[in-house]
Amino acid sequence: MKIIWNVFCKIFKYGINILNLIRITISNIILLILIIIGITTYINIQHNKQIIHPSALVLNIKGIIVDKPTTCTKFQQISKHFLNINQSDIQENSLFYIVNILRQAKNDPNITGLILSLKNFSGGNQSSLEYIGKTLLEFKKSGKLIYAISDNYNQSQYFLASYANKIYLTPQGSVDLRGISTSKLYYQSLLKNLKINTHVFRVGAYKSAVEPFIRNNMSSQVRHEENIWINQLWDQYLNIISCNRNITKQQIFPGINTIFNELYNMNGDTANYAYHKKWIDKVESRFDIENEMKKIFGKNKKNNSFNAISMYDYKLQESNKQQHDNNQIAIICIQGTIIDGVNSNNISGxxxxxxxxxxxxxxxxxxxxxxIILRINSPGGSVHASELIRQEIIATRNSGKPVIVSMGNIAASGGYWIATPANFIIASNSTITGSIGVFGIINTLEESLDAIGVHNDEVSTSPIANLSVAKALPVEFKNIMQLYVDTSYQYFIKTVAKFRCKTIADLDQIAQGHIWTGSDAIKHGLIDKIGDFDDAISKAVELAHLTQYQLNWYEDTANWIDVLIQQMNRIFYSTTIKKTYNHILFLNINEFAKIHYNNNSNPFSCIWNDPKHCYALCTDYVQYN
Known part of the structure; x- marks a missing residue:
């Protein structure tokens, strides 16, 4: 009886403890929800500041510009307001949000001008910068003036600054124009030293994605081709700036040796050199610039500065979603490397x-x-995944709904594969497209394992019954892989030929992995028009026979736990790694991280999960700094 009583007491005791734990857990969850509601309310109050006096809108872009940010804005705001963390180096800004902000401000009577404060702007691709530039020109045509203010301008910053009515630079500042480049790391010797065998299967003499695995340098064919299109992009860059500044291209960039000699004759005074070359309009101290802005926009007695509102505090008015609810244009963004499967955790890239x-x-x-408008900013990826998307586009087109492709900075290889069946394809002059080619790649480690005393043996019913990285790739499977790649390439060019109304022989001449800028792509019939996202909307309206419409942006449904983990990683970066980097005086690794953030040109950074190991991927990216 005593034993039974003891058992009963223990069960009762554990039950009470479990109920107490449940009570505490529920109380904590309720408290956490209330805290989140309070923080969200506070942020919304802070974010939706009212403009009391006529003010300048400050375009103080922090971080990079992308078509579709993968970060959670609310978490960013919590970090900024409560943790005092500056995430400007890694913050993503929506291209379309910036454009909409500028267009609203253009017609806002409380906004009397625009200030480009680009100190923390890490950069963006040329296609996006040109689209923002177009919007800045619209702002200027409304009669409102634009002022660019900075201590220094890199090439991306200066591109936007060139649209200003007046560009200011502080006395120790500079305009850092260097040119553009493409670069890759090559691993042939590394793989050889590690005794890793790389098996490459490809079609396309100009398909450069596999070269890092099989060479120590760039092939002559690829070097020749890349030299052509990066010079086209640089020429486009200089043309736009020279037009904006009303000076010649030679004045903008006479060559690095000429710049050095002229700068040497001016005792290395970079600010006065920029003024002398008419890159800027005024060299003044921050104090003098601020006083000028006070005269233009009025003095704000609260903060002893001029009347201004940040783009992050300026509220974007939402359109009436019920007004044209039955006439919607779907906007679907395809950004980054195309992988097989789903977006499991909203990973950038x-x-x-x-x-x-x-x-x-x-x-x-x-x-x-x-x-439907497909906004493609992708270098391609998995052949299988690209084909799934393409088939769905064909089904949509056959259903009677027009599909328009708006190409961003890059829509090459698999990115072009999915664009082919669209009713209409639009790209900018600086878009990178084409790269029609297919490859497969498999690494095996049998020699590496053999070197450390690990060996493999087996009994199987066929040579390909047990494929493994731990043993040599069977000849039979190599033959199958090459067949997969050859078949995929033929399917690729037949698909393009069908929808672009070309013969296979003609298309094969511009395929083979060739990369084309938008200005060349239209000459070869790979796209229908040179334009931007606005042109895509106009074409969607035209083909759907709409008089009024509403844009419906399709967003990913991100798991809040994944978003929280992602944001905590960014907080860790800001509070630890970044502070370490900033203490390196002569080699600022943080600047290196800015330039290469979200850059998939490294083949090891890609996710290789195609079921047949076949890829249509372009790894050529432009670096502006």
Whole structure:
């Protein structure tokens, strides 16, 4: 009886403890929810500041510009307001949000001018910068003036600054123009030293994605081709700036040796050199610049500065979503390397083929959606995933809903594969496209393992029954892989030939992995028009026969835990690694990280998960600094 009583007491005791734990857990969850609601309310109050006096809108872009940010804005704001963390180096800004902000400010009577404060702007691709530049010209045409203010300008910053009515530079500042480049790391010797065998299967003499694995340098064919298109992009860059500043291209960039000699004759005074070359309009101290802005926009007695509002505090007015609810244009962004499967955790730099195909399918069956714009900013990726997306586009087009492709900075290889069946393809002059080619790549470690005394043996019913990185690749499987790649390439060019109304022989001459800028792509018939996102909207309206419409942006549904972890990683970066980097005086690694952030040109950074190991991927990216 005593034993039974003891057992009963223990069960009762544990039950009480469990109930107490549940009570505490529920109380903590409720408290956490209340805290989150309070913080969100505070942020919304702070974010939705009212403009009391006529003010300048300050375009103080922090971080990089992308088509579709992968970060959570609310978490960013919590970090900024409560943790005092500056995340400007890694913050993502939506290209379309910036454009909409500028267009709203253009018509806002409380906004009397624009200030470009680009100190923390880490950069963006040329296609995006040109689109923002177009919007800045619209702002100027409204009669409102633009002022660019900075201590220094890198090439991306100066590109936007060139649209200003007046560019200011502080006495120790500079305009850092260097040119553009493409570069890759090559691993042939590394792989050889590690005794890693790389098996490459490809079609396309100009398909450069596999070269880092099989060479120690760039092939002559690829070097020749890249030299052509990066010079086209640099010429485009100089043309726009020279037009904006009303000076010649020779004045903008006479050559690095000439710049050095002229700078030497001016005793290395970079600010006065920029003024002398008419790159800027005034060399003044921050104090003098601020006084000028006070005279233009009025003095703000609260902060002893001029009347201004940051782009991050300026509220973007939402359109009436019910007004044209049945005439919607779906906007689906395809940004990053295309991988097989879904977007499992909202990781920057990749997009799941299943996810995009599902979004297109939903738009196809949604009676409110009248047309679809695919915004492609992708170097391609998995052949299987690209084909899933392409098939869904064909089904949508066959259903009677027009599909328009708006190419961003890059829509090459698999990125072009998915664009081919669209009703209309639009790209900018600086878009990188083409790269029609396919490759497969498999690494095996049998020699590495053999060197450390690990060996493999087996019994199987066929040579390909047990494929493994721990043993040599069977000849039979090599033959199958090459067949996969050859077949995929033939399928690729036949698809392009069909939808672009070309013969296979003609298309093969411009395929083979050739990379084309938008200005060349239209000459070869790979796209339909040189334009931007606005042109894509106009074409979608035209083909769907709409008089009024509403844009419906398809967003990913991110798991809040993944977003929280992602944001905590950024906080860790800001509070630890960044502070370490900033103490390195002569080699500022933080600047290196800015330039290469979200750059998929490193083949080891890609996710190789195609079921047949076949890829349509372009790894050529431009670096402006």
């Amino acid at each position: 990749s997009v799941g083929g299943d996810t995009i195909a599902y979004q297109i399918r939903n738009a196809r069956f949604d009676p409110k959606i009248q047309s």
